[in-house]
């Protein structure tokens with residue numbers, strides 16, 4: 064059964080992998096640049112991924128709410144929010160091009176909330192923003208963005224294929240030239256030839272037991288790129304939030320974004336002893352600290368035995384009125400109430416994995432270190448560094464989506480097509496189909512996934528240390544060596560077989576998890592979204608460095624390299640200010 | 643511990659003459675959404691069931707819409723109840739079981 068046959072072959076100029084916001088923006092731009100485009104997504108194109116679930120706002124420095132705001136100030140905030148590790152060139156592009164990106168998406172028909180004078184409403188989300196800058200649409204910002212992009216895709220009749228899991232990128236020499244995908248509905252192996260490829264595969268929340276992401280966020284793109292020889296950067300910076308609902312299980316992981324609504328002086332969280340505690344964990348003693356501090360604070364209370372029954376803390380309903388919630392967070396409030404959460408009573412909230420700050424290392428053309436391979440959105444790395452400030456992600460997918468699309472089209476149109484070796488194709492096709500003929504004795508993929516999620520939660524989550532990371536990496540290596548080869552599916556049916564998808568996802572997840580844990584082990588300091596309890600201090604003397612990861616010559620080993628980073632005066636000034 | 647009996651639509655067009663309804667007993671620590679209940683069946687009771695797991699879980703994408711006790715609803719937005727039945731929407735081409743062709 065495990066033959067090296069492919070069932071279909073398709074050709075295109077630009078292949079976009081991922082049907083979320085970054086993927087669709089790139090597809091539209093590549094089409095407009097004259098390329099034949101094909102969008103593949105493991106979910107439904109335009110109705111999968113994280114973009115559609117985005118809630119709060121995105122940052123664009125129009126300066127309507129405060130005329131002192133401009134792209135330069137936005138840039139400073141981005142560099143500071145990235146704790147000096149954001150790629151200055153990429154951050155610059157993204158702040159400079161944000162206004163044009165919003166004008167584009169508005170010209171596609173997206174509508175955002177406006178003041179009575181017709182100007183876009185701009186809000187300040189937290190202390191990471193110098194001035195109010197965040198644009199919103201009620202509490203469901205993803206919806207208008209995705210609706211507009213779907214409309215543009217339809218208008219242009221951009222070809223798309225739903226429920227196609229890409230399992231490997233194909234190469235010709237040092238550049239990419241195609242991909243292999245598994246068609247969930249038909250159970251077929253499909254080979255795609257492409258002049259250029261844009262990765263837009265989103266994040267990796269599913270590596271953790273509690274997360275704010277969609278379940279298809281399994282980090283495939285990082286593993287695909289690594290396996291194709293591309294560099295990853297800054298992936299130790301995994302943003303954990305501390306304000307996700309933990310109970311009941313029906314809504315576990317759903318973000319409850321009350322922090323933007325607190326009145327001055329409110330103390331939103333308390334522990335099992337009824338004490339407020341957030342200010343104890345914030346260097347500046349804030350009762351409503353930066354969002355990554357929330358997770359650390361809740362974790363600290365739980366560890367001291369002062370946690371809530373489900374491992375979190377309690378949100379104090381007195382800190383935001385029900386009226387304000389209904390007014391400002393109508394969808395969240397109605398959703399939670401539908402599942403029986405009483406919003407007038409204390410609510411259990413705690414840590415949830417939210418965002419991978421790093422990813423596939425890109426240059427100003429949004430191209431990875433592999434020629435022809437581009438990346439956009441959460442799967443890419445560089446613009447954010449050690450922390451992503453709230454609202455910068457949606458801006459990023461629009462700015463770099465447009466760039467990636469245009470650049471990939473130019474690359475493909477330059478006649479840079481290659482052809483994959485038939486050996487490489489056959490060996491991937493047999494790897495994928497091998498699951499169909501395995502003895503059904505080993506663990507099902509979900510069993511391995513659950514084990515992986517527990518390890519990530521315990522050792523690679525909110526708080527990390529040397530011993531835990533080392534043990535975890537050893538265990539990941541054992542899983543790759545012993546469990547993955549025997550992993551088996553409940554049945555060997557080809558059509559609509561979710562175990563088959565999950566088996567391939569779990570294999571990618573372990574690879575990415577190992578890379579993330581390895582980078583976290585190497586970084587012996589605490590910075591931004593990465594916290595080491597054995598090295599709790601920020602160490603600029605030794606660690607103004609990015610960690611870059613790639614495959615070493617031995618295909619299974621990962622090589623970690625540190626590279627000097629020069630963040631510029633915006634970062635140094637912020638340090639001087641902090642004293 | 644919650645105990646539920648739920649009935650799901652099963653049909654494999656490649657080998658079945660006609661669809662059938664199959665009952666499942668599930669046990670969970672607390673309430674589940676219908677979507678979570680289906681996932682629970684798949685992972686804990688019957689791995690031969692076909693279903694879609696790529697979803698927003700927030701009532702945004704509409705992909706999870708099915709007939710729950712004969713009424714079309716979003717499975718991610720409804721609580722699973724004892725004795726409920728879940729079927730694909732009418733007039734859809736069935737790929738297998740709860741997976742049907744989308745628009």
Ligand SMILES: Cc1cc2nc3c(=O)[nH]c(=O)nc-3n(C[C@H](O)[C@H](O)[C@H](O)COP(=O)(O)OP(=O)(O)OC[C@H]3O[C@@H](n4cnc5c(N)ncnc54)[C@H](O)[C@@H]3O)c2cc1C
Pocket residue numbers: 080081082083084085086103104105106107108109111112113114115116117118119120121122204227228229230263264265266275276277279283284318417418439440441442453454455456457458460696
């Ligand atoms: C609940 C929530 C709220 C948020 N709120 C905000 C906010 O207010 N402001 C902000 O700036 N950011 C916010 N974010 C972050 C932001 O929404 C995401 O980072 C961003 O939308 C990611 O977009 P993307 O295009 O990179 O990926 P996604 O939109 O996640 O799309 C990924 C796509 O890739 C596909 N895919 C994955 N792997 C494969 C594969 N192997 N083969 C084929 N296809 C594949 C998926 O099916 C999906 O279609 C929020 C995130 C969450 C989870």
Ligand code: FES
Pocket residue numbers: 697698699700701702703704705706707716717718719
């Ligand atoms: S999963 Fe998206 S609407 Fe239910």
